[in-house]
Amino acid sequence: MIAVKVSEKSIRRLSHYARCLRLAKIRGEFIMTSQQLASNCGISSAAVRRDLSIYGEFGKQGSGYKVDDLLTNIQNILGTTDPPPVIIIGAGSIGCGLMISGLTGTGGYEYSAIYDKDPEKIGSLCGDMQVRSTEEIPELVKKKTEVIAVIAVTSGAGQEAMDMLVAAGCKAILSFTLEPLKVPDDVEVRYVEVSTELDVLTHSMRRKEVLK
Amino acid sequence: MIAVKVSEKSIRRLSHYARCLRLAKIRGEFIMTSQQLASNCGISSAAVRRDLSIYGEFGKQGSGYKVDDLLTNIQNILGTTDPPPVIIIGAGSIGCGLMISGLTGTGGYEYSAIYDKDPEKIGSLCGDMQVRSTEEIPELVKKKTEVIAVIAVTSGAGQEAMDMLVAAGCKAILSFTLEPLKVPDDVEVRYVEVSTELDVLTHSMRRKEVLK
DNA sequence: GCGTGTGAACCTCTTCACAGCG
């Protein structure tokens, strides 16, 4: 594949297209136009065509895109044809909640293990998965060379979890902690910040009132 | 306050500054420079000054920003001086997980209730909060005119929950469902999409390998 | 001297509109 540098926004949209195409496939649709894809994802059809044309010419003029082919191509671009296993650090309410609710129907991801450092929790069950000791992390990450780790530890323990993961060779991390974590440049970190989302919502809700 | 139209990106950054300032306050710091704020949030100092200067002149040349004053001003801008109550729809593993883990230390938000439509769950406990019937939603939303609702229902039930909230007059919603939900224009919706974050991480992890 | 606030340059992403192919 050609090395194209592309914005994160575009990647995020590709993820949405993929999700949308999977649903279309289930509904038994074979063809989708940029228009349909666009209205499903809440953006303009021009944006859809632009995103896709960066990587190749996947469509047919006059008809649209073949659902199956486009999905394959997008998964190729994203690298999600066979998604990496996901591990969870922290068997508290969020960690277990994520584990139990699972990731089915989201593109093939699966939680493959959950870890905690609290001896009381080690060995207990989250759904049908047994909680392992964080001391086992190095083994797992090295065995499966590619792993995504989700940090769902209690406030304050984020950096410790992160350091452990980095030491074990983990290169991709999704953190639910609010602390900004220090990491080497070659490790990718993303954050799920519920409180920031709430701030954005509060702002737009109250701003709307003022403007009324 | 003057009606300034401003990007969501900027609002999101203001939320980060606020968080950072709260921590500084706890550490007992009185003054912060744009430089310090910037490195804490992982952006440039110019961006910080730009964001803040949109709303006023909060700093003092030569010294920086007074932590307490700036925090007050930002909370004023965001409308988060006294944050609205947050309710959760769906007492499954994610909903209960969120409820139990709470929102302390994130800017004053608090979960004020959790709802489910499953009669088996109604009356049971999530942490120390009793699960209510979704039929009670209209009352609560109307009583407290401003509420943020978090949708954490099982896949497929998202739109139903949304319709109920909209009918009850709720204007701000944070959804953990993957389905794109239909809403009136005056209702603000934001999504937490774990699987999209995983896609972005997978992409950057595997792309890095290819480029190496 | 130090750090803010800001015009101006820069850059990136989005939208428009249309040529060209099926």
Place this chain on the structure above:
DNA sequence: CGCTGTGAAGAGGTTCACACGC
């Protein structure tokens, strides 16, 4: 004729660099 792919225009956000106030 319909819909894709894309040059060109436009909008929006970011960075630079410096004047000004403390």
